[in-house]
Amino acid sequence: MRGESVVVVGAGQAGCQVAVSLREQGHRGPITLIGDEAQKPYQRPPLTKAYLAGETDLAGLVLRQDSYYEDHGIKLVTGERVLGVDRSARVAVLGCARTIGYDHLVFATGARPRPLPIPGAEHVLNLRSVADADVLRQRLDGQVGLDVVVIGGGFIGLELAAVVRKLRHEVTVVETQPQVMQRAVTPETARQLVNRHRSEGVQVLTGRGVAAVREGLVELTDGTVLVADLVVAGIGVLPNTEVAQRSGLATDNGIVVDAHLRTVDQRVHAVGDCARFASTLTGGLTRLESVQNATDQATCVAGAILGSAEPYTALPWFWSDQYDVKLQIAGLTEGHDRAVTVGDPAEGRFSVFCFRGDKLVGVEAYNKPIDFIMARRVLEGGNTLTPEIVARPGFDLRGSLQRAA
Known part of the structure; x- marks a missing residue:
């Protein structure tokens, strides 16, 4: 097992950690890490904080220096998309019908922003990648007092609002639920977060949605019209499961895996934001979006590939920095x-x-x-x-x- 080849589809936090953990746990076989972004693997949480605020650059986000991959025999393929997986032949299919063979394959395909199903959605920015953050930084840079509307009062939306406000822009957060971060925190915590944002001058509107976005305007479902120089959405994500689904694997709000993070194909695993796993904590299928979950699942899968029989039981934890x-x-x-x-x-x-x-x-x-x-x-x-x-x-x-x- 230690000499078998491993292909990791996705070069984010989870995918990079799979490769790192395999080497740390003694795997000697070939490892190929494939990412569809041009950048080397990097951290995403700082995108809504230090990176957007201009306090760090791309070099400060990278998970490993370039030399690490070469020194540890990890073949890093960037700017390439895996189009399919032939499980019977054990090959991953890339563009121009190129293939990479594997003994074990790990899906670490992450998630993408949930689309906004309203007229004018093309005027709305998202913040998921470095490229998204660069566009937003360019729009905010060198100006003050822009009217910015943030759609969504979850982790991403509130962190974004805090940074944009610190950059001296006017911010309005619009949340469809009666409480910000409704699925993530208790009413007391949500109330204090809203109070903190309002103390900084942020307008927080709950219990109403966005009906349409026009150039320079945002129309809410209650008839309110907001002036907007910039509109950014943070309404959650959808797991990237299409390649797994085309390869015949079960998907249900994520790639379905067992407590060992294995699909029905014992040589194919899934980790991170794209994985819906049999949780020993909840007793059912669960999908989590956090750095802790991504790294701990990656470490668990590396062990499984090397023969460990331990299920994934790590305690989930999360954090958010706002002001x-x-x-x-x-x-x-x-x-x-x-x-x-x-x-x-x-x-x-x-x-x-x-x-x-x-x-x-x-x-x-x-x-x-x-x-x-x-x-x-x-x-x-x-x-x-x-x-x-x-x-x-x-x-x-x-x-x-x-x-x-």
Whole structure:
């Protein structure tokens, strides 16, 4: 197994980490990493923050220096798209009918921005790639006071709004749900994020959508018309599953894989944003979009290719930086039925403990990094916290764990 060939389709965070982990775990066979962007593998999270703000350049985003791939025998193919996979012949098909053979293939094809199904969508920018960020930087650079409308109040939309506001432009965020980040955070955390944005002068409009975009105008579903020099959408992503589907693999909001991240073809895996995996945490199929998930799944798949029988069980965690707010989330809070807030939200430092029944399933730490660190330990280890314990006056997570030890 250590001498077999591996082809990785997709050169983002997950794909690059598969190649790196294979070498770190002792794989000696050929590794080919194929990406459809011209750039070497790079980090995406800084695109909405430091890169857009001009605080770093492309060199500051790369995951590995150029010499790394050559030094570790990883064949990096950029600017090429895999058009199909012939699983019976074990070959990946590129343009001009070129093929690359494999013993194992890993889909790390990521995701693309969800299209905006409205008139005038061609006037709307997205922010997913370096190329997208470069276009947006060019439009914002050297000017102040532009009217910018951000469609979508999720992670990407709010991070983008914070940076654009710091660049001294007028910003309006439009969110169709009654709460920003509705599927990701509790109402208390969402309320404090909105308050922080409004304190910076951002207009946040919830419970209404965008009906149409005209040149210089955005029409909302309630009849409101916004002036807009620039419109950017951050309404989520769709997993890139087309090649896997054409190769006969099951797809359902992602490439369907088991707890070992394998498809029905034991020699084909999927990782990262494109993978819908059998989660040991939720008991069902789950697809996650985070750097942690991408890197941990990549490490797991490298081990599987080399013969490990360990399933993917890593605890999910997420983060978002907006102004001086660092929001860190440990676990999966979706579907919780009780939340206990510890600390004073008005002071800008608090944590929300989310329970399903009496079981702690996740913690949102708002400018409380120590709670985030401790919450990960609790969720990864023996989780004995109950809503009643957390709700006691003066409860402190670190102190509670120290006493328990």
